[in-house]
Amino acid sequence: MQSFTSHTGIAAPLIKDDINTDQIAPILHSRGLKEDYRAMLFHRARRREDGSEDPNFVLNKPQFRNAGILVTGENFGAGSSRESAVWSMLANGIRVIVAKSFADIYRENCLQNGVLPVMLGAELGDEFIARVVAVDGQAPFTVDLVTQRISGPDSDVGFEIPAADRTRLLEGLDDIGLTLKHAEEIVSWEQAAQATQSWLQLARDSRSSAVKGVRK
Amino acid sequence: MQRTLFDKIWDFHRVAQRADGRDLIYIDRHVLHELHAHHAFAQLQKQGRAVRRADLTFAVQDHTVATRPGRDDDTNPSGSAFIKAMREGCRSNGIRLFDIDDPEQGISHVVAPELGIVLPGATHAVPDSHASTVGGIGALAFGCGTSELAHILATQVMALKRPKRMRVQLDGQLPGQLGVHISAKHVSAKDVALRIIAEIGVAGARGYGVEYAGAVVRAMPIEQRMTLCNLNIEMGGRSGFVAPDDMTFEWLACRPFVPQGAAWDRALQQWRTLTSDDDASFDREVRLDCTGLEPQITWGTDPSQVVGISGRVPDPAALEPSRRAAAASAFNYMGLAPGTPLLGLPVDRVFIGSCTNSRLSDLRVAAELVRGRHVAKGVVAMVVPGSSSVKREAEAAGLDRVFREAGFFWGESGCSMCAGGNGDRGQPGERCVSTTNRNFENRQGPKVRTHLASPATAAASAIAGSIADARQLAPGMA
Numbered sequence: 001m002q003s004f005t006s007h008t009g010i011a012a013p014l015i016k017d018d019i020n021t022d023q024i025a026p027i028l029h030s031r032g033l034k035e036d037y038r039a040m041l042f043h044r045a046r047r048r049e050d051g052s053e054d055p056n057f058v059l060n061k062p063q064f065r066n067a068g069i070l071v072t073g074e075n076f077g078a079g080s081s082r083e084s085a086v087w088s089m090l091a092n093g094i095r096v097i098v099a100k101s102f103a104d105i106y107r108e109n110c111l112q113n114g115v116l117p118v119m120l121g122a123e124l125g126d127e128f129i130a131r132v133v134a135v136d137g138q139a140p141f142t143v144d145l146v147t148q149r150i151s152g153p154d155s156d157v158g159f160e161i162p163a164a165d166r167t168r169l170l171e172g173l174d175d176i177g178l179t180l181k182h183a184e185e186i187v188s189w190e191q192a193a194q195a196t197q198s199w200l201q202l203a204r205d206s207r208s209s210a211v212k213g214v215r216k
Numbered sequence: 217m218q219r220t221l222f223d224k225i226w227d228f229h230r231v232a233q234r235a236d237g238r239d240l241i242y243i244d245r246h247v248l249h250e251l252h253a254h255h256a257f258a259q260l261q262k263q264g265r266a267v268r269r270a271d272l273t274f275a276v277q278d279h280t281v282a283t284r285p286g287r288d289d290d291t292n293p294s295g296s297a298f299i300k301a302m303r304e305g306c307r308s309n310g311i312r313l314f315d316i317d318d319p320e321q322g323i324s325h326v327v328a329p330e331l332g333i334v335l336p337g338a339t340h341a342v343p344d345s346h347a348s349t350v351g352g353i354g355a356l357a358f359g360c361g362t363s364e365l366a367h368i369l370a371t372q373v374m375a376l377k378r379p380k381r382m383r384v385q386l387d388g389q390l391p392g393q394l395g396v397h398i399s400a401k402h403v404s405a406k407d408v409a410l411r412i413i414a415e416i417g418v419a420g421a422r423g424y425g426v427e428y429a430g431a432v433v434r435a436m437p438i439e440q441r442m443t444l445c446n447l448n449i450e451m452g453g454r455s456g457f458v459a460p461d462d463m464t465f466e467w468l469a470c471r472p473f474v475p476q477g478a479a480w481d482r483a484l485q486q487w488r489t490l491t492s493d494d495d496a497s498f499d500r501e502v503r504l505d506c507t508g509l510e511p512q513i514t515w516g517t518d519p520s521q522v523v524g525i526s527g528r529v530p531d532p533a534a535l536e537p538s539r540r541a542a543a544a545s546a547f548n549y550m551g552l553a554p555g556t557p558l559l560g561l562p563v564d565r566v567f568i569g570s571c572t573n574s575r576l577s578d579l580r581v582a583a584e585l586v587r588g589r590h591v592a593k594g595v596v597a598m599v600v601p602g603s604s605s606v607k608r609e610a611e612a613a614g615l616d617r618v619f620r621e622a623g624f625f626w627g628e629s630g631c632s633m634c635a636g637g638n639g640d641r642g643q644p645g646e647r648c649v650s651t652t653n654r655n656f657e658n659r660q661g662p663k664v665r666t667h668l669a670s671p672a673t674a675a676a677s678a679i680a681g682s683i684a685d686a687r688q689l690a691p692g693m694a
Contacts, residue, residue, distance in 0.1 A: 017542060018418055018518055022656045027637050031294045033254055033301055044658050075419040078452065079654060080635070081345040082252070083362040104422055104454050105345060105359060112363035162377075164236030173236075175363065176265065179371045182240055185232040186373060189242055197228075199475035199483045200244045200338055203272050205331075206476050 002114040003172030006144040007095045009068020011132045011152070012058050019072060020079035021106065025088045037084060037091035059092075063137030069096045071132045073125070077106025086113045096143045098150065100125035111165055114172060116145060118159045131155045145170055218493040220381050221459050222425040225356045225490070229339050231373055238375040244338040245272060245355075246368050247324045248311070250295075250302035251279040251637060252343040256366035257305035265370045270310040272372065274333055277302055277316045278323045279637045283600050283627030289316060292639045309369075322603025322629045325349035325571035329442065330605055332471030336460035336487045341368055345449040346571050346653060351457030352442030353464050354490055356425070358454055379454070380499035382424035383492075384412060386432035388507030401581045402686040403509055405440035406573060406651065406670035408432065409447035410512040412504055414522035421453030424500060427492060428458045432506045438467040439575040446572045447653055450519040459491045511685060513558055514655045514668040516546030521655075525673065525685045529556045549657050550665045551645075558667075558683050564646035566597040566678035567660070569627075570634035573651035573671050574602030576609050582675035583615040585686055591623035592681025598625040598640070600632040624678070633660050649677040 026043050041059075048054045058064050070089070076099040077085060086109045089097065097110065098118040110117040120128055131152070132141070141152035145166060150157045167173070194201045219227070231240040246269075248256075253275060260267070267273060280295025281287065289296045299316060306313035314321045320331060324342050328334040329350050336354035341347060345359035358374060368374055391403045413420070426448055433441065441458045448456030458464075465484060468474050475483045511525040521543070523530065529547070531554045532540045547554065552561075568574070568582050579601065591597045599619050601607035607629050610616055616626045633640040634652040641661030642648050648666050651674050655666040669677070672686035679689065 017538070020518075020654075020656050022635075022654070022659050026658060027635055033297045044662070049663075075422070075452065078418055079345065079449075079656065081343060081359045081361050083255075086361075101419070101422075103419070103452060105361060108364065109361040112361060162237075164238065168236060175375065176263070176367050176370050178234055178236065179240060179367065179373060179375055182232040182234065182373075183371075186240070186242070186371065189231040190372075193242070197337075197483070197486060199335065199479050201272075202475070202479075203245060203274070203333060203473055205472050206474075207472050 001112070001172045001174060004095065004114050004116050004145055004169040006142060006146065007068060007116070008140050008142040009093070009095070010064060010066060010137045011069040011071050011098070011135070011141045012064040012067035012137065013129055013132045014058050014070060014072045015129055017073035018075045018078050021077055021082050021085035022079055024077065024085040025082055035084065037088040040084060041088035041092050061137070066093065067137070068093050069098060069141055069143060070094050071098045071129055074100045074122070076102050078103040081105045081109070083109045083112070086110055086115055089115055098128065098143075111168060112175060114169060116143060116169060118143065118150070118161070120157070120159060124157065128155070128157055218496040220492040220496040220498060221427055221457070221490055222356070222381050223496070225337055225339065226378065234375055239378055240373040241339060241376050242373050243341045243368050245274070245328065245334045245340045246372070247328050247333070247340070247342045248273065248275040248365065249279055249324050249342070249344060250277050250298040252362045252365060253305055254298065254301035255362045256369055257309065259366045260369060267309045267311065267369045269372045273311045273369065274328070275302060275306050275311050275313040276324045276327055277314070277321060279631045279635070281316050281628070281630040282638055283630055283632050283640055285628060287316070287628050295638055318604070319608070320603065320605050322605065323571045323574065323631055325442075325446065326575060326602035326606065329353050330471065330603060332468055332474035335468070335474065335483070336464060337490045341374060346446050348448045348454070348456045349442050349446040349571050351445030351448065351455065352438055353468060354457055354460030354487070356455055356457055359449060379423055379425045382421055382426045382453070382500040382502065383498040384426055384428050385501065385503045386428065386430040386506050387503060388432060388505045389435070390432055390506050390509060402672045403511055404581070404670045404672065405436055405443040407509055407512040408504070408506055409444050410514065410519065410522045410668065411509060412502070413447065413451045413520045414512070415504065416451055416502055418450060418518050418520045419452040421448065421451040421456070424453050426453045426456035428456065429492075433458050434461065437577060438464055439577045442575070443572055447519070450653055460487055511670060511673050511687070513673060513683065514666070515550065515552060515558060516543065517549050517655055517657050518542065518546070519653065519655060519668060521546055523558060525558060525683070527558060529554050529558070531555060559685060561647065561683045563595060563649050563677050563682055565642050565648040566595060566674050567600070567633040567648060567650040567652065568598065568671050568674050569600030569602065569632050570652040571602065571631070572653045574600065574606065576606050578651070578671040579606070579610050579615050582671040583618045585672060585675040585689060586622040586624070586679060587618050589622055589679045591678045595678055595681050596625075597623060597678040598627060598633065600627040601629045604629045622679075636660055649674045649683060
């Protein structure tokens with residue numbers, strides 16, 4: 001996973017609560033295994049009914065076309081667990097999402113992909129959104145995970161993030177690798193479960209004669 | 217110490233605490249679907265990692281499969297690559313796949329419990345936010361993303377932060393639970409769930425593991441409990457469940473993947489301990505008196521924008537200020553003015569199906585209402601069973617004929633119009649009463665206006681050609 005230390009970019013305000021992953025990464029009519037995540041991001045919101053670009057959508061405005069930071073409201077990323085809703089951010093160079101709050105699974109998916117989810121809460125969120133609106137893409141903001149600050153024109157905001165999430169992003173740690181340090185404990189757990197609740201370790205179709213059994 | 221059921225299941229499955237403070241929670245049953253699995257297979261291959269417990273892993277083709285009778289891999293052209301990649305990934309990793317033509321294929325959340333793959337007190341993960349459906353039999357489930365899916369394949373554990381605990385206490389009695397009233401079954405778990413979401417909002421359960429309890433839950437049949445737990449994510453909760461009881465054990469007994477013989481007896485003994493202790497404390501308690509609850513339906517574009525069927529689209533002034541902007545946007549998308557009654561709104565399409573409401577009992581309720589009647593002129597009505605097993609059982613009971621004769625399309629099993637990933641979609645501007653779980657903008661097709669409701673409300677609306685109250689429909693003719 002790519003690490004995250006700091007990111008400087010234009011901050012685009014998408015001032016709405018409860019934006020869901022169907023909106024962020026819609027399921028499109030024609031699709032395949034290799035999707036165009038860049039085109040997917042807010043695909044419907046970016047277009048008018050006739051298919052042309054909607055100039056009023058924030059990411060279509062000239063000053064926000066290359067935004068690197070998305071600033072939004074409460075419960076961002078609600079709904080479906082689709083990770084494409086994070087991959088489509090990355091494909092557009094958005095490495096930071098500043099929100100009043102995040103949906104649980106979406107936030108996890110951000111951490112898995114080196115996207116920094118900054119949760120500001122309602123009050124600070126409103127203040128920061130006002131600042132971002134005022135700046136209107138005329139100057140960049142820098143989000144620094146080391147100092148836990150967002151700095152920009154006439155603004156400097158601190159943010160909280162659980163220490164473990166911060167370390168994971170700073171070091172770009174491989175999540176599976178972290179867990180596999182506990183490989184022996186996983187084996188021990190399986191042996192204990194086999195002894196006390198053996199049915200958990202065996203998922204077998206009782207109608208079939210082929211006995212798959214427990215591994216090892 | 218007094219513990220909640222959540223704590224009991226979590227603590228038992230806690231393998232270790234990782235250096236970053238996350239708990240490693242063992243996943244007893246992992247079920248994949250074709251939309252996301254291929255990414256994870258590719259990721260593992262790139263990393264040179266193997267699937268650790270293929271024997272505890274299952275796979276289904278559900279999101280992209282066509283529902284048209286006689287379907288094959290290519291009936292939905294945009295699904296065929298996913299279906300084929302799934303087949304190849306399962307073959308090379310030794311994973312049991314319920315393929316498109318398998319007699320037990322279906323939606324993962326329907327198939328896993330009906331085959332007894334998932335069990336009370338077991339942990340369960342699916343790369344889909346509605347994983348907690350199986351909470352209805354007392355399993356602790358987690359919807360997950362694609363990276364997490366790869367993580368589980370490689371390690372058989374999830375690295376999770378322990379959520380807080382919430383109890384949703386459902387008091388009173390649903391009309392149908394009286395058993396004899398004409399409106400029996402016309403108010404169901406779907407209505408209860410929509411009401412809860414309306415009360416606590418789409419983020420009300422965020423950060424919590426939710427236990428549903430109370431007299432109404434205890435009286436609910438198992439498949440209703442699954443509907444209730446299915447909608448948990450629509451209030452932001454990743455995991456939701458009902459403590460198992462005798463009704464659960466009876467429902468599970470003799471299903472093909474449950475433990476057999478002496479193992480069943482030992483399991484049963486353990487499952488009887490799966491309750492929250494009397495004095496266990498919850499971080500949040502929500503109570504809802506369900507007595508007198510009427511059928512519920514969404515009017516807007518998120519699952520908390522709900523009214524009773526006899527209600528009207530709300531006046532924004534009556535809403536909390538923080539919800540007015542969303543309401544204004546929903547009025548516009550839904551083509552509804554504040555104050556409009558829901559009853560009588562003309563509908564173009566009705567969909568009965570999805571992991572929320574596609575089990576045999578759901579189809580029975582709907583079939584009872586449509587028996588001897590006909591879908592209103594101009595309405596496209598579909599029934600898509602949640603699994604091929606449900607479809608077979610429904611056909612054995614003659615329900616397919618009831619639906620077909622009434623003018624419904626009777627499809628092959630899959631997720632279908634829930635998210636339209638298989639090509640089943642409405643036309644722009646259509647108003648659709650749907651038994652699914654999300655009324656998000658464009659989810660059932662560009663510009664489609666979705667009203668979430670129960671199978672009874674959906675069936676009654678298909679017959680009436682407008683949003684209807686199933687309780688007001690006279691009993692069927694046959």
